[in-house]
Amino acid sequence: MPVNLVVPESITAVPGVRLGTVAAGLKKNNAKDLVLVNLDTTSHTAAVFTRNAYCAAPVTVARQHLKASKGAIRALLINSGGANAATGTQGLQNARSHCSQVADILGIATDQVLPFSTGVIGEQLPGDTMRNGIDQVALSLGTTSDHWRSAAEGIMTTDTVLKQYSEQVEVDGQSITVGGFAKGSGMIQPNMATMLAYVFTDASVSSDVLQSLCEEVADRTFNSVTVDGDTSTNDAFVLVATGVSGASRVDGNVLDTDHPAWPAFSGSVLRVATWLAHALVRDGEGASKFITVRVSGGKSENDCKLVALTVGNSPLVKTAFFASDANLGRIIMAVGRSGLDYLDLNKFSLALGNAEKRVDVMDAGQPAPGYTDEIGQDIMQAAELQIDIDLGAGEKSWTCWASDLSHDYVSINADYRS
Amino acid sequence: MPVNLVVPESITAVPGVRLGTVAAGLKKNNAKDLVLVNLDTTSHTAAVFTRNAYCAAPVTVARQHLKASKGAIRALLINSGGANAATGTQGLQNARSHCSQVADILGIATDQVLPFSTGVIGEQLPGDTMRNGIDQVALSLGTTSDHWRSAAEGIMTTDTVLKQYSEQVEVDGQSITVGGFAKGSGMIQPNMATMLAYVFTDASVSSDVLQSLCEEVADRTFNSVTVDGDTSTNDAFVLVATGVSGASRVDGNVLDTDHPAWPAFSGSVLRVATWLAHALVRDGEGASKFITVRVSGGKSENDCKLVALTVGNSPLVKTAFFASDANLGRIIMAVGRSGLDYLDLNKFSLALGNAEKRVDVMDAGQPAPGYTDEIGQDIMQAAELQIDIDLGAGEKSWTCWASDLSHDYVSINADYRS
Secondary structure (H helix, E strand, O other): OOOOOOOOOOOOOOOOEEEEEEOOOOOOOOOOOEEEEEEOOOOEEEEEEOOOOOOOHHHHHHHHHHHHOOOOOOEEEEEOOEOOOOOHHHHHHHHHHHHHHHHHHHOOOHHHEEEEEEOOOOOOOOHHHHHHHHHHHHHOOOOOOOOHHHHHHHOOOOOOOOEEEEEEEEEOOEEEEEEEEEEOOOOOOOOOOOOEEEEEEOOOOOHHHHHHHHHHHHHHOHHHEEOOOOOOOOOEEEEEEOOOOOHHHOOOOOOOOOOOOHHHHHHHHHHHHHHHHHHHHHOOOOOOOEEEEEEEEEOOHHHHHHHHHHHHHOHHHHHHHHOOOOOOHHHHHHHHOOOOOOOOHHHOEEEEEOOOOEEEEEEOOEEOOOOOHHHHHHHHOOOEEEEEEEOOOOOEEEEEEEEOOOHHHHHHHHOOOO | OOOOOOOOOOOOOOOOEEEEEEOOOOOOOOOOOEEEEEEOOOOEEEEEEOOOOOOOHHHHHHHHHHHHOOOOOOEEEEEOOEOOOOOHHHHHHHHHHHHHHHHHHHOOOHHHEEEEEEOOOOOOOOHHHHHHHHHHHHHOOOOOOOOHHHHHHHOOOOOOOOEEEEEEEEEOOEEEEEEEEEEOOOOOOOOOOOOEEEEEEOOOOOHHHHHHHHHHHHHHOHHHEEOOOOOOOOOEEEEEEOOOOOHHHOOOOOOOOOOOOHHHHHHHHHHHHHHHHHHHHHOOOOOOOEEEEEEEEEOOHHHHHHHHHHHHHOHHHHHHHHOOOOOOHHHHHHHHOOOOOOOOHHHOEEEEEOOOOEEEEEEOOEEOOOOOHHHHHHHHOOOEEEEEEEOOOOOEEEEEEEEOOOHHHHHHHHOOOO
16 A cells, blocks of 8 residues: 555646557566657657666667667657566667667667666566567557556556656746656665656757756656665666647747746656655555655755665664654664764754654754653654754755555565566 | 574683673563673773764763773673663763773773663663662672673573674694674674674783784674664674683783784684674574675675675565575676676676575676576575675675565564564
C-alpha cells in the first residue's frame, strides 16, 4: 500500500506525443511491457542518466544518440521485463538493433531513437520477442490523446500502482500542458535510481535550455529521494518539449529563461517531477512512512543533501520509523557519520513533526527542554513525518524524501526473481 | 542463530588483567551490565574510536584520558544499557564522574580510567544506579583467572551470544597469551560500529608500537566488516599489553617490531581480532549468511575496500543473499555505484563460490561461458559464500565480510527499545 498516494485516473495528453503499448512477452502474465513514444518533428529532448559506472547497454546507446542527434529525438522505446545491463557487447548490439528497427518503421534516423530498459540485470533481452514486440508496438501507436495510462502501466516493474501526473500553465495567454509518467520503487537513491521518468510539454524550448532545466529539476526531485540507497544501472529522466503549442511560439520565439512566463513554466515542470519523485517514495518497496528530511545550517546545498540522504538511507533510522519508534538517537548517529568535517554536536539541533504537531528534540547539542519520549512517540504514529536538522554551521539547506525499511521491503527483494 | 559461530566455552586468562562484573540495573531482567577491568601497573593501552563526528561522551573522555595518561591506563569501565551519547554537557560530566569514582576506589588518577558505554542513544545514564553499580563492580574484582566469560556477557546488547577468543603464541621460548571479548551485532560498518572490542596480551609492548598495531589490526578486521552500514557514536577497539609475562622481557626489552617473534605475536593479535570481527558479522542482526567480499584489481587497497563495503552494504545485494537468489546483477550495480572514477565494465570480472564450488559469472565484462543461473542458485544455498570481484585496473586487493538483510534484521531494529 503506497503511503498517501492518490494517482489521477487520467492525465492531460500532451500535444505532439503519440504513444503505443503492447504486451510483448518480456513480462509474465501478459502484462504490458513495451512502450513506444513517437514525438513531433518540432520536439527537443533532454535527459539525465544514471551515474552508475556500469550503466546498462541502452543507457550507453541513449547517451550516444542524444548527442549525435543534438536532442532532435523522434522516438523513445521503453521495455520493462529486462534491464539489458551487464550483457556485454551482445547487449549493446541488441539495444542498437532495437533502435534501428524502430527507425526503419518510422522513417527516421537510428540516432533519433532512445532506448530504455528496466528489469533484472544480467540477462539478454530475447531477440525474437523484442523484434515482434517492436513491430506490434509501432502498429499500436494512437493519436495524441490515446494510451497515456497504458504507457504508464507498461513501464512498471515492482511498482504497485502506475504513476502519472499533469498540470497546465498559462503562457502568452494560452494553455501549455506539462505531464508524464514514471516507474520505480526499489533501488531508488540519489544520482538516479531504478527509475524511469518521462515528462512532456507542448511548449517550445531550445535543446540547451531544456537540458539545463532537466538537470536542475532532476537534482531537486529524482536525485533527492531514496528508498534503499542503491543506484540502478538503467535510470533516466527524460524531458521532452514538443513545441507544437501555438502559445509559446506566439512571438515566433521559443520559451526561454528570460520569457515572462518562464518561472510559471519551469515551476510547473518542477511540480510535475516532484509529484512523480514523491510517488516513487510513497510507493517505495514496503514503504509505510513518507519521511521528509530537511537539513539547514550547512555550508553548501550539497553538504545538506549528503546529510539528508545519509539519514534517509540509514537502515537503523528507517527501521525505527517503520516501528513508529522515536529512537531519535539514530538520527544523530546518521548525521554524525555523514562525513562532513565541520560537524559540531554543540551546534546540532533536531526537530520532529507531522502535519499537526512539531517538537524540538535537541537544541544546540543539548536535549531540548520539554521534549519527552511520549511526545516523540505520539508524533511518530503519523504516516507522514518531517525531520528538521540544523547543523548550525552555515546558511544553506536542502530537502530530501525517504521511505522506511519494513518487512515488506525484505520480502519484495528476496522474492523479486521468483 | 549466528552463522557457523562456535564460541569457545572459556578462554585463557591474560596475566595482568583483573575483571569484575555486576548487574547494576541499567539493563532489564537483572542482566549483567557493568564491567570493570583493572590492569597491572606495567600495562600499556592503545585504542581506536568511532569516526562518527557526534561521538558519545565516554568516547570524548576516553580520548582525553588516553592522551593525558600517555597510555598508562589502569582501568576500563564498560557499561551496557545506555550509550551516554547525545546527552550534552550533563553526559560529559557523568562520564568524568564515573572515572573519578573508579580512580578513588582503585587509588589511581582519574585520567588512568577509560569509560565505555553502549545501548540506546539520547538518554542520560541514571546517576544513583551508576554510582552504586561502580561501588559494587569494584568489590567484585577477582583474580586474573576469574570472570572472563561474565565480562564478555556484561557488555552485550542485541548480541545473541557472547564473543570471546584467545590463543597462545611463543615468544623467546615462553608462552604469551592474546585474548579478549567483543560485542556488537547491529550498526556495524566501516570506521568502527556499535561495537566494543577488547584484546589483552601479557606481552610487553611500548605504547607507540601498540598504537600502530592497534590501528593496523582495526583496519583489517573491525573496519572491514559490515552488517548495516551504520556507524555508532560509541565504538572502540582497545588493545592492552600488560607486560607481566617474563617472556617478552627476557632480554630486558619490550617486544618491538624488529623482535624475531614480532610476526608471530602481531599475527596472533590479528587472528584474535579477526575471529572477534567475524563473530560480530556471524551474529549480525538477523544474519543468515556470512559473505566474504574479496576485491582485487584496484589501484589502491582503499579503493578495493570501498567497493567491497559498497557491495556488502547494498540492501539489494543483501536481500538477494538472504533469499539464496543468484541475482548477481545487483553486485554489478553495487560496484558500479561505488564512486571509483576508473571503473570499466569491460574489465570487470566476477566469481561466486562456497566451500565446495566456485564459478566465474562475468569475465572482462562479458557473461562467463558456462555460467548458468542454475549453477549460481546451487552455490547460493550455502550459508558461507564468497564473492570475488576483479576490477581489472590495478594490483591491489582487500577483503571485507558482510551479513545478509533478513526479516529478522527489521524485527530486531523495529523492536529494539520496546
